[in-house]
Amino acid sequence: MDKNMRILVVDDFSTMRRIVRNLLTDLGYSNITEADDGKTAWPLLQAGSFDFVVTDWNMPGMTGFELLQTIRADARIGKTPVLMVTAEAQRDQIIAAAQAGVNGYIIKPFTAQTLKEKIDKIFQRLAETA
Amino acid sequence: MKTVPTKEPVESQRLQLIERLRAALQALEDGDEAVFSTRFDALVRLREESLFAHVARLTRALHDEVLAMRLDTRLSQLAGDEMPDARHRLDYVIRMTETAAHRTLDLVEQARSVPTRMTQAAAQLSDAAALLRTTPSEAAAIAQRLDEVRASLQGDALQLRTTLSELAQAQEYQDITGQLIKRVITLVCNVESALLELLRAAGGGLQAASARPISALSEPPGPVLPGSANAAAAADQHDADELLASLGF
Numbered sequence: 001m002d003k004n005m006r007i008l009v010v011d012d013f014s015t016m017r018r019i020v021r022n023l024l025t026d027l028g029y030s031n032i033t034e035a036d037d038g039k040t041a042w043p044l045l046q047a048g049s050f051d052f053v054v055t056d057w058n059m060p061g062m063t064g065f066e067l068l069q070t071i072r073a074d075a076r077i078g079k080t081p082v083l084m085v086t087a088e089a090q091r092d093q094i095i096a097a098a099q100a101g102v103n104g105y106i107i108k109p110f111t112a113q114t115l116k117e118k119i120d121k122i123f124q125r126l127a128e129t130a
Numbered sequence: 131m132k133t134v135p136t137k138e139p140v141e142s143q144r145l146q147l148i149e150r151l152r153a154a155l156q157a158l159e160d161g162d163e164a165v166f167s168t169r170f171d172a173l174v175r176l177r178e179e180s181l182f183a184h185v186a187r188l189t190r191a192l193h194d195e196v197l198a199m200r201l202d203t204r205l206s207q208l209a210g211d212e213m214p215d216a217r218h219r220l221d222y223v224i225r226m227t228e229t230a231a232h233r234t235l236d237l238v239e240q241a242r243s244v245p246t247r248m249t250q251a252a253a254q255l256s257d258a259a260a261l262l263r264t265t266p267s268e269a270a271a272i273a274q275r276l277d278e279v280r281a282s283l284q285g286d287a288l289q290l291r292t293t294l295s296e297l298a299q300a301q302e303y304q305d306i307t308g309q310l311i312k313r314v315i316t317l318v319c320n321v322e323s324a325l326l327e328l329l330r331a332a333g334g335g336l337q338a339a340s341a342r343p344i345s346a347l348s349e350p351p352g353p354v355l356p357g358s359a360n361a362a363a364a365a366d367q368h369d370a371d372e373l374l375a376s377l378g379f
Contacts, residue, residue, distance in 0.1 A: 015231035022235070058350045082219075087353035089364040091345050093372060098377045108353070114367060122245060 003028045006050035010041040010067065012059040014091055018037045023112050038062025042070060045077055065097065072101045081122050085110065086115035204324050216314045223307045230303040237300065241293045244286045251279045
């Protein structure tokens with residue numbers, strides 16, 4: 001897996017963005033950009049070539065779910081892998097996210113180990129289907 | 131201050147009414163239109179006054195009732211002072227917890243240099259050991275390296291000790307936010323009981339609110355509260371993994 005890949009971390013809480021960024025740094029990823037909701041994330045995604053999106057669900061402006069749908073509906077960046085990291089834990093929501101094309105789903109609070117496992121799994125699957 | 135009329139005023143009103151009716155009737159029988167008109171107007175006024183008096187009595191009684199329960203002052207105090215106060219308290223709780231979280235993350239980031247330097251120190255030790263094995267005559271150079279390692283480790287120990295105590299200190303917000311939140315909980319209880327009393331005073335029975343369906347996508351239910359109604363339907367990471375696996379993930 002490319003440790004230099006560009007990662008966009010989307011969360012409305014700056015502390016959570018820092019925590020995710022720190023965990024990603026610990027895992028060896030250094031090319032990380034932050035956005036505080038879907039609305040600010042979308043122009044960044046369109047402008048830059050991001051390889052991976054880690055997003056919260058419940059955010060003002062545009063939710064992570066809407067961001068996921070918007071990404072999937074886009075011809076150019078529609079295949080960007082998206083990992084949802086959220087406190088939303090209803091089964092309906094997990095199913096909805098899966099149907100919208102999420103690549104991984106982590107329920108907060110989570111551990112560094114879970115984050116590592118999900119990222120590894122996402123890129124392992126992508127490599128298999130490529 | 132009770133204003134319910136006693137029997138005597140009612141009786142005197144009745145006698146007064148009979149007397150005036152007789153007087154008006156007398157004037158009509160006598161063909162004295164002007165006197166009849168005056169007396170009849172007086173009768174109507176008497177009737178109106180008693181109606182107003184009745185409405186006033188009811189209003190006063192209701193007011194007394196509310197005062198007796200001290201509801202109006204309680205409600206206006208709740209809405210006027212305590213609600214805004216609670217909002218400020220909760221805003222302060224958010225600010226405090228956010229500041230503490232950032233402080234903790236700052237300290238953790240600062241402490242990251244410690245293990246990096248410890249790894250370097252270990253490498254210097256193994257350099258010194260290798261030198262000791264190959265050229266023991268370089269005792270002075272070896273001693274200097276060991277000294278550098280010692281100084282580095284001492285500095286790290288000091289930094290780590292300081293960072294750890296500052297990390298512990300950064301958790302002190304919990305005491306204050308805990309107290310603030312408890313006061314808000316008390317307020318919520320007061321509002322609840324005042325509203326219930328108001329409902330009872332208004333004579334209305336309590337009706338259970340209809341269950342609000344969770345609209346999963348437009349308004350997500352948010353974090354799961356352990357033991358709450360939506361906790362049963364919630365998934366943990368293991369459930370989520372299984373659910374996703376069953377969907378082909």
